[in-house]
Amino acid sequence: MSKLNPLLHQELRLSIVSFLAGVETADFKKLMEVTQATKGNLSVQISKLQKAEYITIAKSFKGSYPHTNCALTPKGEKDFEIYLKELKELLNI
Amino acid sequence: MSKLNPLLHQELRLSIVSFLAGVETADFKKLMEVTQATKGNLSVQISKLQKAEYITIAKSFKGSYPHTNCALTPKGEKDFEIYLKELKELLNI
DNA sequence: GTAAACTAGTTTACATTATAAACCAAATTG
DNA sequence: CAATTTGGTTTATAATGTAAACTAGTTTAC
Numbered sequence: 290m291s292k293l294n295p296l297l298h299q300e301l302r303l304s305i306v307s308f309l310a311g312v313e314t315a316d317f318k319k320l321m322e323v324t325q326a327t328k329g330n331l332s333v334q335i336s337k338l339q340k341a342e343y344i345t346i347a348k349s350f351k352g353s354y355p356h357t358n359c360a361l362t363p364k365g366e367k368d369f370e371i372y373l374k375e376l377k378e379l380l381n382i
Numbered sequence: 383m384s385k386l387n388p389l390l391h392q393e394l395r396l397s398i399v400s401f402l403a404g405v406e407t408a409d410f411k412k413l414m415e416v417t418q419a420t421k422g423n424l425s426v427q428i429s430k431l432q433k434a435e436y437i438t439i440a441k442s443f444k445g446s447y448p449h450t451n452c453a454l455t456p457k458g459e460k461d462f463e464i465y466l467k468e469l470k471e472l473l474n475i
Numbered sequence: 476g477t478a479a480a481c482t483a484g485t486t487t488a489c490a491t492t493a494t495a496a497a498c499c500a501a502a503t504t505g
Numbered sequence: 506c507a508a509t510t511t512g513g514t515t516t517a518t519a520a521t522g523t524a525a526a527c528t529a530g531t532t533t534a535c
Contacts (some may be wrong), residue, residue, distance in 0.1 A: 293393050299522080300386050300472075307473050317484070330523055332485055348484095353531060355483055373473065379393075380400050380466065382475075392493080410512070423494055425514055441513095446502060448512055 293379070296341055297372040301326050301334045306369050309344060309361040317357040335359055343368065386472070389434055390465040394419050394427045399462050402437060402454040410450040428452055436461065 297303055304324045309315060315323075321331055335357075338344045343365030347358045361369070390396055397417045402408060408416075414424055428450075431437040436458030440451045454462070 295393075295521095298391075298393060300388075300391060301522085304472060311474070318482095327524060328484060329486080329525075332483095333522080336485090353482095355530085357484075373475065377475075379397060381404065382466065382470070388492095394493085420495060421513060422496075422515080425512095426493080429514090446511095448501085450513075 291375050291378075293375055294368060294372045296337065296343070297369060298376075299334075301330060302338055305331075305334060305338065305359070306343060306361065306365060309359060310366060310369055314358060314360045316359070320359065338365070341365075384468050384471075386468055387461060387465045389430065389436070390462060391469075392427075394423060395431055398424075398427060398431065398452070399436060399454065399458060402452060403459060403462055407451055407453045409452070413452065431458070434458075 297306060301324055304326075305320060308320070308323050317328075317331065317335075320326075320335070321328065324331065326334070335344065335346060339346045342362055344359050344361055347360075349356050349358070390399060394417055397419075398413060401413070401416050410421075410424065410428075413419075413428070414421065417424065419427070428437065428439060432439045435455055437452050437454055440453075442449050442451070
Protein backbone atom coordinates (compact mmCIF):
# COMPACT_ATOMS: atom_id res chain seq x y z
CA MET A 290 0.00 0.00 0.00
CA SER A 291 2.09 2.93 -1.21
CA LYS A 292 0.18 6.09 -0.39
CA LEU A 293 -1.00 8.05 -3.40
CA ASN A 294 0.71 11.44 -3.72
CA PRO A 295 -1.88 13.75 -2.15
CA LEU A 296 -0.75 16.74 -4.20
CA LEU A 297 -1.61 14.87 -7.36
CA HIS A 298 -4.62 13.00 -6.04
CA GLN A 299 -6.88 16.00 -6.34
CA GLU A 300 -9.04 16.46 -9.36
CA LEU A 301 -8.11 19.96 -10.48
CA ARG A 302 -4.38 19.56 -9.91
CA LEU A 303 -4.49 16.17 -11.55
CA SER A 304 -6.28 17.66 -14.56
CA ILE A 305 -3.70 20.40 -14.84
CA VAL A 306 -0.73 18.07 -14.58
CA SER A 307 -2.27 15.50 -16.88
CA PHE A 308 -2.96 18.13 -19.49
CA LEU A 309 0.49 19.67 -19.18
CA ALA A 310 2.02 16.21 -19.55
CA GLY A 311 0.53 16.12 -23.03
CA VAL A 312 1.29 19.62 -24.24
CA GLU A 313 4.29 20.77 -22.19
CA THR A 314 3.01 24.35 -22.09
CA ALA A 315 -0.35 26.06 -21.56
CA ASP A 316 -1.49 29.48 -20.47
CA PHE A 317 -3.98 30.36 -17.73
CA LYS A 318 -6.82 30.78 -20.17
CA LYS A 319 -6.21 27.42 -21.78
CA LEU A 320 -6.08 25.72 -18.40
CA MET A 321 -9.37 27.34 -17.43
CA GLU A 322 -10.85 26.08 -20.65
CA VAL A 323 -9.71 22.50 -20.35
CA THR A 324 -10.32 22.15 -16.63
CA GLN A 325 -13.51 24.24 -16.42
CA ALA A 326 -12.27 25.56 -13.11
CA THR A 327 -12.87 29.01 -11.69
CA LYS A 328 -10.04 31.54 -11.85
CA GLY A 329 -9.58 31.57 -8.10
CA ASN A 330 -9.36 27.85 -7.78
CA LEU A 331 -7.03 27.54 -10.74
CA SER A 332 -4.78 30.26 -9.36
CA VAL A 333 -4.54 28.54 -5.98
CA GLN A 334 -3.86 25.13 -7.43
CA ILE A 335 -1.17 26.16 -9.91
CA SER A 336 0.54 27.98 -7.02
CA LYS A 337 0.60 24.76 -5.04
CA LEU A 338 1.99 22.87 -7.99
CA GLN A 339 4.64 25.54 -8.41
CA LYS A 340 5.61 25.46 -4.72
CA ALA A 341 6.12 21.72 -5.10
CA GLU A 342 8.22 22.40 -8.19
CA TYR A 343 5.87 20.34 -10.31
CA ILE A 344 5.28 23.17 -12.76
CA THR A 345 6.89 26.45 -13.70
CA ILE A 346 4.82 29.62 -13.91
CA ALA A 347 6.17 32.24 -16.29
CA LYS A 348 4.54 35.66 -16.16
CA SER A 349 4.92 38.05 -19.04
CA PHE A 350 2.87 40.48 -21.08
CA LYS A 351 0.96 39.59 -24.18
CA GLY A 352 0.25 42.98 -25.72
CA SER A 353 -0.80 45.04 -22.69
CA TYR A 354 -2.35 42.21 -20.71
CA PRO A 355 -0.57 40.00 -18.23
CA HIS A 356 -0.04 36.49 -19.41
CA THR A 357 0.72 33.39 -17.38
CA ASN A 358 2.31 30.37 -18.89
CA CYS A 359 2.64 27.00 -17.18
CA ALA A 360 4.82 24.04 -17.95
CA LEU A 361 5.55 20.73 -16.29
CA THR A 362 8.98 20.29 -14.73
CA PRO A 363 10.93 17.03 -14.93
CA LYS A 364 10.11 16.51 -11.25
CA GLY A 365 6.41 16.98 -11.95
CA GLU A 366 6.59 14.60 -14.85
CA LYS A 367 8.38 11.97 -12.82
CA ASP A 368 6.06 12.16 -9.84
CA PHE A 369 3.06 12.11 -12.16
CA GLU A 370 4.30 8.88 -13.68
CA ILE A 371 4.84 7.38 -10.25
CA TYR A 372 1.34 8.47 -9.26
CA LEU A 373 -0.09 6.83 -12.37
CA LYS A 374 1.76 3.62 -11.69
CA GLU A 375 0.56 3.46 -8.09
CA LEU A 376 -2.98 4.39 -9.03
CA LYS A 377 -3.07 1.61 -11.58
CA GLU A 378 -1.82 -0.85 -8.99
CA LEU A 379 -4.47 0.25 -6.54
CA LEU A 380 -7.20 -0.09 -9.13
CA ASN A 381 -5.82 -3.16 -10.87
CA ILE A 382 -5.88 -1.51 -14.27
CA MET B 383 -14.88 17.56 -18.24
CA SER B 384 -17.19 15.34 -16.22
CA LYS B 385 -16.39 15.86 -12.57
CA LEU B 386 -14.91 12.86 -10.81
CA ASN B 387 -17.20 11.41 -8.13
CA PRO B 388 -15.79 13.00 -4.96
CA LEU B 389 -16.95 10.14 -2.77
CA LEU B 390 -14.81 7.75 -4.74
CA HIS B 391 -11.94 10.12 -5.46
CA GLN B 392 -10.44 9.73 -2.03
CA GLU B 393 -7.70 7.27 -1.43
CA LEU B 394 -9.07 5.24 1.45
CA ARG B 395 -12.62 5.01 0.11
CA LEU B 396 -11.24 4.19 -3.31
CA SER B 397 -9.08 1.44 -1.84
CA ILE B 398 -12.04 -0.01 -0.02
CA VAL B 399 -14.33 0.02 -3.03
CA SER B 400 -11.63 -1.22 -5.36
CA PHE B 401 -10.87 -4.10 -3.04
CA LEU B 402 -14.54 -4.97 -2.53
CA ALA B 403 -15.04 -4.93 -6.29
CA GLY B 404 -12.64 -7.84 -6.47
CA VAL B 405 -13.80 -9.92 -3.53
CA GLU B 406 -17.45 -8.94 -3.00
CA THR B 407 -17.15 -9.30 0.77
CA ALA B 408 -14.59 -8.40 3.41
CA ASP B 409 -14.63 -7.82 7.14
CA PHE B 410 -13.29 -4.84 9.09
CA LYS B 411 -10.07 -6.60 9.94
CA LYS B 412 -9.39 -7.54 6.35
CA LEU B 413 -10.07 -3.99 5.20
CA MET B 414 -7.66 -2.64 7.81
CA GLU B 415 -5.08 -5.10 6.58
CA VAL B 416 -5.38 -4.29 2.90
CA THR B 417 -5.78 -0.53 3.29
CA GLN B 418 -3.37 -0.05 6.21
CA ALA B 419 -5.77 2.52 7.60
CA THR B 420 -6.41 3.25 11.26
CA LYS B 421 -9.60 1.85 12.80
CA GLY B 422 -11.13 5.30 13.25
CA ASN B 423 -10.53 6.36 9.71
CA LEU B 424 -11.79 3.08 8.32
CA SER B 425 -14.92 3.27 10.45
CA VAL B 426 -15.71 6.78 9.26
CA GLN B 427 -15.11 5.99 5.61
CA ILE B 428 -17.14 2.80 5.47
CA SER B 429 -19.99 4.73 7.11
CA LYS B 430 -19.84 7.30 4.33
CA LEU B 431 -19.86 4.59 1.72
CA GLN B 432 -22.83 3.00 3.43
CA LYS B 433 -24.76 6.29 3.60
CA ALA B 434 -24.24 6.62 -0.13
CA GLU B 435 -25.49 3.06 -0.55
CA TYR B 436 -22.23 2.04 -2.13
CA ILE B 437 -21.63 -0.74 0.36
CA THR B 438 -23.63 -2.73 2.87
CA ILE B 439 -22.39 -3.13 6.41
CA ALA B 440 -23.59 -6.25 8.15
CA LYS B 441 -22.92 -6.51 11.85
CA SER B 442 -23.05 -9.85 13.58
CA PHE B 443 -21.14 -11.82 16.15
CA LYS B 444 -18.33 -14.15 15.37
CA GLY B 445 -18.05 -16.20 18.51
CA SER B 446 -18.37 -13.59 21.23
CA TYR B 447 -16.82 -10.68 19.33
CA PRO B 448 -18.65 -8.24 17.11
CA HIS B 449 -17.96 -8.70 13.46
CA THR B 450 -18.49 -6.26 10.63
CA ASN B 451 -18.81 -7.43 7.10
CA CYS B 452 -18.82 -5.15 4.07
CA ALA B 453 -19.92 -5.75 0.54
CA LEU B 454 -20.29 -3.63 -2.55
CA THR B 455 -23.84 -2.87 -3.70
CA PRO B 456 -24.83 -2.81 -7.38
CA LYS B 457 -24.99 0.97 -7.11
CA GLY B 458 -21.47 1.08 -5.71
CA GLU B 459 -20.25 -1.20 -8.42
CA LYS B 460 -21.86 0.86 -11.15
CA ASP B 461 -20.58 4.20 -9.86
CA PHE B 462 -17.13 2.71 -9.39
CA GLU B 463 -17.11 1.67 -13.03
CA ILE B 464 -18.22 5.13 -14.10
CA TYR B 465 -15.51 6.64 -11.94
CA LEU B 466 -12.91 4.38 -13.53
CA LYS B 467 -14.07 5.31 -17.00
CA GLU B 468 -13.94 9.04 -16.29
CA LEU B 469 -10.61 8.77 -14.54
CA LYS B 470 -9.14 6.97 -17.52
CA GLU B 471 -10.47 9.66 -19.81
CA LEU B 472 -8.95 12.37 -17.66
CA LEU B 473 -5.59 10.63 -17.60
CA ASN B 474 -5.68 9.33 -21.17
CA ILE B 475 -5.04 5.78 -20.09
C1' DG C 476 -12.22 62.16 -20.77
C1' DT C 477 -14.52 59.43 -17.90
C1' DA C 478 -17.78 55.74 -16.66
C1' DA C 479 -18.68 51.07 -17.64
C1' DA C 480 -17.23 46.77 -18.84
C1' DC C 481 -13.66 43.54 -19.70
C1' DT C 482 -9.02 40.91 -19.08
C1' DA C 483 -6.27 38.44 -16.14
C1' DG C 484 -5.43 37.09 -12.48
C1' DT C 485 -4.75 36.93 -6.56
C1' DT C 486 -6.38 36.89 -1.87
C1' DT C 487 -9.09 35.30 1.71
C1' DA C 488 -13.00 33.70 4.22
C1' DC C 489 -15.78 29.96 4.68
C1' DA C 490 -17.22 25.26 4.27
C1' DT C 491 -16.04 20.64 3.74
C1' DT C 492 -13.22 16.81 4.58
C1' DA C 493 -9.86 13.80 6.51
C1' DT C 494 -7.55 11.84 10.23
C1' DA C 495 -5.95 10.10 14.46
C1' DA C 496 -6.59 10.36 19.30
C1' DA C 497 -9.69 9.37 22.71
C1' DC C 498 -13.25 6.70 23.97
C1' DC C 499 -16.50 2.54 24.72
C1' DA C 500 -18.21 -2.17 25.65
C1' DA C 501 -17.40 -6.64 26.05
C1' DA C 502 -14.10 -10.65 26.24
C1' DT C 503 -9.94 -12.79 27.54
C1' DT C 504 -5.84 -13.72 30.14
C1' DG C 505 -2.74 -14.04 33.85
C1' DC D 506 -10.07 -9.30 39.64
C1' DA D 507 -6.91 -6.12 37.25
C1' DA D 508 -4.81 -5.61 32.96
C1' DT D 509 -4.94 -6.32 28.24
C1' DT D 510 -7.05 -7.34 23.88
C1' DT D 511 -10.72 -7.26 20.40
C1' DG D 512 -13.52 -4.64 17.58
C1' DG D 513 -15.01 -1.09 16.76
C1' DT D 514 -17.30 4.48 17.23
C1' DT D 515 -17.11 9.37 18.34
C1' DT D 516 -15.17 13.68 18.09
C1' DA D 517 -11.73 17.33 18.11
C1' DT D 518 -8.44 19.24 15.29
C1' DA D 519 -5.97 20.02 11.26
C1' DA D 520 -5.79 20.32 6.51
C1' DT D 521 -7.88 21.25 2.22
C1' DG D 522 -10.83 22.97 -1.35
C1' DT D 523 -13.58 26.52 -3.30
C1' DA D 524 -15.82 30.54 -4.85
C1' DA D 525 -16.66 35.23 -3.75
C1' DA D 526 -14.47 39.35 -3.25
C1' DC D 527 -10.75 41.98 -4.46
C1' DT D 528 -6.69 44.07 -7.25
C1' DA D 529 -4.72 46.18 -11.16
C1' DG D 530 -4.78 47.56 -15.32
C1' DT D 531 -7.12 47.94 -20.37
C1' DT D 532 -10.52 48.79 -23.80
C1' DT D 533 -14.81 50.58 -25.35
C1' DA D 534 -18.62 53.68 -25.62
C1' DC D 535 -20.67 57.81 -24.81
